[in-house]
Amino acid sequence: MSLKVQTSNITNKNDPKSINSRVFIGNLNTAMVKKSDVETIFCKYGRVVGCSVHKGYAFVQYSNERHARAAVLGENGRVLAGQTL
Template identity: 45%
Template sequence: MKETLKIFIGNVDDRTTEEEITDLFQKFGPVVSCAVMKQYAFVHMRGAERARKAIDELNGRELHGKRMVVELSKPRPQNTWKIFVGNVSTACDASELRTMFEAYGRVVECDVVKDYAFVHMEKESDARAAIENLNGKEIKGKRINVEMSNKVSRPMNANAGLLLTAVIQN
Protein backbone atom coordinates (compact mmCIF):
# COMPACT_ATOMS: atom_id res chain seq x y z
CA MET A 1 0.00 0.00 0.00
CA LYS A 2 1.33 3.42 -0.94
CA GLU A 3 2.07 6.07 1.66
CA THR A 4 -0.52 8.84 2.04
CA LEU A 5 0.82 12.37 2.45
CA LYS A 6 -1.03 15.37 3.86
CA ILE A 7 -0.60 18.53 1.80
CA PHE A 8 -1.34 22.05 3.03
CA ILE A 9 -2.74 24.60 0.58
CA GLY A 10 -2.62 28.20 1.82
CA ASN A 11 -3.87 31.50 0.43
CA VAL A 12 -7.06 29.87 -0.83
CA ASP A 13 -9.79 32.18 -2.11
CA ASP A 14 -13.16 31.94 -0.32
CA ARG A 15 -14.86 30.88 -3.59
CA THR A 16 -12.67 27.79 -3.95
CA THR A 17 -14.50 24.46 -3.71
CA GLU A 18 -13.32 21.00 -2.68
CA GLU A 19 -14.07 19.82 -6.22
CA GLU A 20 -11.71 22.42 -7.71
CA ILE A 21 -8.87 21.50 -5.37
CA THR A 22 -9.48 17.77 -5.87
CA ASP A 23 -9.45 18.21 -9.67
CA LEU A 24 -6.12 20.08 -9.51
CA PHE A 25 -4.45 17.37 -7.42
CA GLN A 26 -5.99 14.33 -9.15
CA LYS A 27 -3.94 15.15 -12.24
CA PHE A 28 -0.90 13.99 -10.25
CA GLY A 29 -2.35 10.96 -8.47
CA PRO A 30 -5.10 9.55 -6.26
CA VAL A 31 -6.67 12.04 -3.84
CA VAL A 32 -7.86 10.24 -0.70
CA SER A 33 -9.58 13.29 0.81
CA CYS A 34 -9.87 17.05 0.48
CA ALA A 35 -11.09 19.66 2.97
CA VAL A 36 -11.40 23.36 2.15
CA MET A 37 -11.66 25.88 4.99
CA LYS A 38 -11.52 29.65 4.88
CA GLN A 39 -8.20 30.68 3.31
CA TYR A 40 -6.64 27.19 3.35
CA ALA A 41 -7.21 23.54 2.50
CA PHE A 42 -5.76 20.09 3.11
CA VAL A 43 -5.41 17.27 0.60
CA HIS A 44 -4.39 13.71 1.39
CA MET A 45 -2.71 12.07 -1.61
CA ARG A 46 -1.61 8.49 -2.09
CA GLY A 47 1.98 8.09 -3.27
CA ALA A 48 4.82 10.22 -1.96
CA GLU A 49 6.42 10.84 -5.37
CA ARG A 50 3.11 11.94 -6.89
CA ALA A 51 2.33 14.18 -3.92
CA ARG A 52 5.74 15.84 -4.14
CA LYS A 53 5.26 16.40 -7.90
CA ALA A 54 1.85 18.01 -7.21
CA ILE A 55 3.47 20.29 -4.62
CA ASP A 56 6.24 21.30 -7.05
CA GLU A 57 3.80 21.95 -9.90
CA LEU A 58 0.99 23.66 -7.96
CA ASN A 59 2.91 25.83 -5.49
CA GLY A 60 2.50 29.43 -6.61
CA ARG A 61 -0.23 28.58 -9.10
CA GLU A 62 -3.01 31.13 -9.31
CA LEU A 63 -6.59 30.13 -8.52
CA HIS A 64 -9.36 32.75 -8.41
CA GLY A 65 -6.74 35.48 -8.58
CA LYS A 66 -4.69 34.25 -5.59
CA ARG A 67 -1.36 32.43 -5.69
CA MET A 68 -1.66 29.23 -3.69
CA VAL A 69 0.98 28.14 -1.21
CA VAL A 70 1.30 24.37 -1.57
CA GLU A 71 3.57 22.41 0.78
CA LEU A 72 3.77 19.26 2.85
CA SER A 73 1.67 19.70 5.97
CA LYS A 74 3.79 20.17 9.06
CA PRO A 75 2.50 18.50 12.20
CA ARG A 76 1.61 20.88 15.00
CA PRO A 77 3.69 20.40 18.14
CA GLN A 78 1.80 18.22 20.58
CA ASN A 79 2.22 20.45 23.65
CA THR A 80 0.39 23.58 22.58
CA TRP A 81 -2.35 25.53 24.34
CA LYS A 82 -5.45 25.78 22.18
CA ILE A 83 -7.67 28.84 22.17
CA PHE A 84 -11.04 28.92 20.41
CA VAL A 85 -11.90 32.43 19.27
CA GLY A 86 -15.55 33.09 18.50
CA ASN A 87 -17.44 35.89 16.82
CA VAL A 88 -14.60 36.61 14.37
CA SER A 89 -15.43 39.11 11.63
CA THR A 90 -15.31 37.78 8.08
CA ALA A 91 -13.08 40.78 7.33
CA CYS A 92 -10.42 39.44 9.72
CA ASP A 93 -7.91 36.98 8.27
CA ALA A 94 -5.58 34.52 9.98
CA SER A 95 -2.49 36.71 9.63
CA GLU A 96 -4.19 39.64 11.40
CA LEU A 97 -5.41 37.38 14.21
CA ARG A 98 -2.00 35.73 14.51
CA THR A 99 -0.33 39.14 14.84
CA MET A 100 -2.70 40.09 17.68
CA PHE A 101 -1.96 36.89 19.61
CA GLU A 102 1.79 37.04 18.92
CA ALA A 103 1.92 40.19 21.04
CA TYR A 104 1.59 37.79 24.01
CA GLY A 105 3.86 34.94 22.89
CA ARG A 106 4.70 32.43 20.20
CA VAL A 107 1.76 31.34 18.06
CA VAL A 108 2.31 27.87 16.65
CA GLU A 109 -0.79 27.83 14.46
CA CYS A 110 -3.71 30.13 13.67
CA ASP A 111 -6.69 29.05 11.58
CA VAL A 112 -9.80 31.10 10.79
CA VAL A 113 -12.86 29.04 9.89
CA LYS A 114 -15.93 31.10 8.94
CA ASP A 115 -16.80 33.18 12.04
CA TYR A 116 -14.48 31.46 14.52
CA ALA A 117 -10.81 30.63 14.82
CA PHE A 118 -8.34 28.37 16.59
CA VAL A 119 -5.07 29.73 17.92
CA HIS A 120 -2.42 27.38 19.29
CA MET A 121 0.13 28.97 21.58
CA GLU A 122 3.34 27.42 22.81
CA LYS A 123 3.14 28.40 26.49
CA GLU A 124 0.27 28.35 28.96
CA SER A 125 1.31 31.69 30.47
CA ASP A 126 1.27 33.32 27.01
CA ALA A 127 -2.14 31.85 26.23
CA ARG A 128 -3.54 33.10 29.55
CA ALA A 129 -2.10 36.58 28.90
CA ALA A 130 -3.65 36.64 25.42
CA ILE A 131 -7.02 35.60 26.81
CA GLU A 132 -6.86 38.21 29.57
CA ASN A 133 -5.88 41.01 27.21
CA LEU A 134 -8.01 40.10 24.18
CA ASN A 135 -11.25 39.28 26.01
CA GLY A 136 -13.91 41.68 24.75
CA LYS A 137 -11.62 43.33 22.20
CA GLU A 138 -13.37 44.65 19.12
CA ILE A 139 -11.86 43.44 15.87
CA LYS A 140 -13.20 44.73 12.56
CA GLY A 141 -16.58 45.62 14.06
CA LYS A 142 -17.09 42.43 16.12
CA ARG A 143 -16.32 41.89 19.79
CA ILE A 144 -14.52 38.63 20.56
CA ASN A 145 -14.82 37.04 23.99
CA VAL A 146 -12.24 34.69 25.43
CA GLU A 147 -12.56 32.53 28.52
CA MET A 148 -10.76 29.64 30.12
CA SER A 149 -12.51 26.34 29.76
CA ASN A 150 -12.44 23.65 32.40
CA LYS A 151 -12.50 21.00 29.70
CA VAL A 152 -9.44 18.79 29.68
CA SER A 153 -7.85 18.15 26.30
CA ARG A 154 -6.25 14.89 25.32
CA PRO A 155 -3.03 14.81 27.40
CA MET A 156 -0.06 15.13 25.06
CA ASN A 157 2.63 15.22 27.73
CA ALA A 158 3.05 15.93 31.41
CA ASN A 159 2.81 19.70 30.85
CA ALA A 160 -0.31 19.74 28.68
CA GLY A 161 -3.84 19.06 29.76
CA LEU A 162 -6.13 22.07 29.86
CA LEU A 163 -7.90 23.35 26.81
CA LEU A 164 -8.10 27.11 26.58
CA THR A 165 -11.32 28.15 24.96
CA ALA A 166 -12.71 31.45 23.86
CA VAL A 167 -16.46 31.33 23.92
CA ILE A 168 -18.88 33.19 21.72
CA GLN A 169 -21.06 35.36 23.92
CA ASN A 170 -23.81 37.27 22.25
Protein backbone atom coordinates (compact mmCIF):
# COMPACT_ATOMS: atom_id res chain seq x y z
CA MET A 1 0.00 0.00 0.00
CA SER A 2 1.47 3.37 -0.97
CA LEU A 3 1.02 6.51 1.07
CA LYS A 4 0.47 9.74 -0.86
CA VAL A 5 1.71 12.83 0.93
CA GLN A 6 -0.06 16.04 -0.02
CA THR A 7 2.29 18.86 -0.92
CA SER A 8 1.70 22.55 -0.51
CA ASN A 9 0.86 24.91 -3.37
CA ILE A 10 3.40 27.42 -2.03
CA THR A 11 6.38 27.82 -4.36
CA ASN A 12 7.02 31.57 -4.18
CA LYS A 13 9.01 32.17 -1.00
CA ASN A 14 11.81 34.65 -1.66
CA ASP A 15 14.47 33.59 0.83
CA PRO A 16 17.73 32.40 -0.84
CA LYS A 17 17.38 28.80 0.37
CA SER A 18 13.89 28.48 -1.12
CA ILE A 19 14.85 30.14 -4.39
CA ASN A 20 17.81 27.79 -4.86
CA SER A 21 15.64 24.77 -4.04
CA ARG A 22 12.95 25.56 -6.63
CA VAL A 23 12.69 24.10 -10.14
CA PHE A 24 10.89 25.81 -13.02
CA ILE A 25 9.27 23.40 -15.47
CA GLY A 26 8.56 25.13 -18.76
CA ASN A 27 6.67 24.05 -21.87
CA LEU A 28 4.38 21.86 -19.77
CA ASN A 29 1.27 20.50 -21.47
CA THR A 30 -1.10 21.43 -18.65
CA ALA A 31 -4.12 20.35 -20.67
CA MET A 32 -2.94 16.78 -20.06
CA VAL A 33 -0.50 16.95 -17.13
CA LYS A 34 -1.89 17.58 -13.65
CA LYS A 35 -0.27 18.53 -10.33
CA SER A 36 -0.28 14.91 -9.17
CA ASP A 37 1.60 13.90 -12.34
CA VAL A 38 4.27 16.54 -11.73
CA GLU A 39 4.62 15.46 -8.10
CA THR A 40 4.96 11.80 -9.10
CA ILE A 41 7.66 12.55 -11.68
CA PHE A 42 9.70 14.91 -9.53
CA CYS A 43 9.43 13.21 -6.11
CA LYS A 44 12.06 10.64 -7.09
CA TYR A 45 14.75 13.33 -6.76
CA GLY A 46 14.02 14.27 -3.17
CA ARG A 47 11.46 15.67 -0.76
CA VAL A 48 8.95 17.87 -2.60
CA VAL A 49 7.52 20.45 -0.20
CA GLY A 50 5.51 22.44 -2.74
CA CYS A 51 4.17 22.18 -6.27
CA SER A 52 2.24 24.74 -8.27
CA VAL A 53 0.97 24.21 -11.80
CA HIS A 54 0.02 27.11 -14.06
CA LYS A 55 -0.97 27.29 -17.73
CA GLY A 56 2.06 25.99 -19.63
CA TYR A 57 4.47 25.75 -16.69
CA ALA A 58 4.96 24.61 -13.12
CA PHE A 59 7.24 25.05 -10.12
CA VAL A 60 8.44 22.30 -7.80
CA GLN A 61 9.83 23.33 -4.42
CA TYR A 62 12.30 20.91 -2.84
CA SER A 63 13.53 20.79 0.73
CA ASN A 64 17.09 21.52 -0.42
CA GLU A 65 19.14 22.68 -3.39
CA ARG A 66 20.80 19.30 -3.99
CA HIS A 67 17.42 17.71 -4.78
CA ALA A 68 16.48 20.57 -7.12
CA ARG A 69 19.75 20.26 -9.05
CA ALA A 70 19.27 16.49 -9.40
CA ALA A 71 15.77 17.05 -10.80
CA VAL A 72 17.02 19.54 -13.38
CA LEU A 73 19.75 17.15 -14.50
CA GLY A 74 17.34 14.23 -14.65
CA GLU A 75 14.35 15.85 -16.33
CA ASN A 76 15.70 18.61 -18.59
CA GLY A 77 14.77 17.72 -22.16
CA ARG A 78 12.30 15.00 -21.19
CA VAL A 79 9.29 14.64 -23.46
CA LEU A 80 6.07 14.65 -21.45
CA ALA A 81 2.61 14.55 -23.04
CA GLY A 82 4.15 15.34 -26.42
CA GLN A 83 6.14 18.39 -25.33
CA THR A 84 9.81 18.74 -24.42
CA LEU A 85 10.32 20.15 -20.93
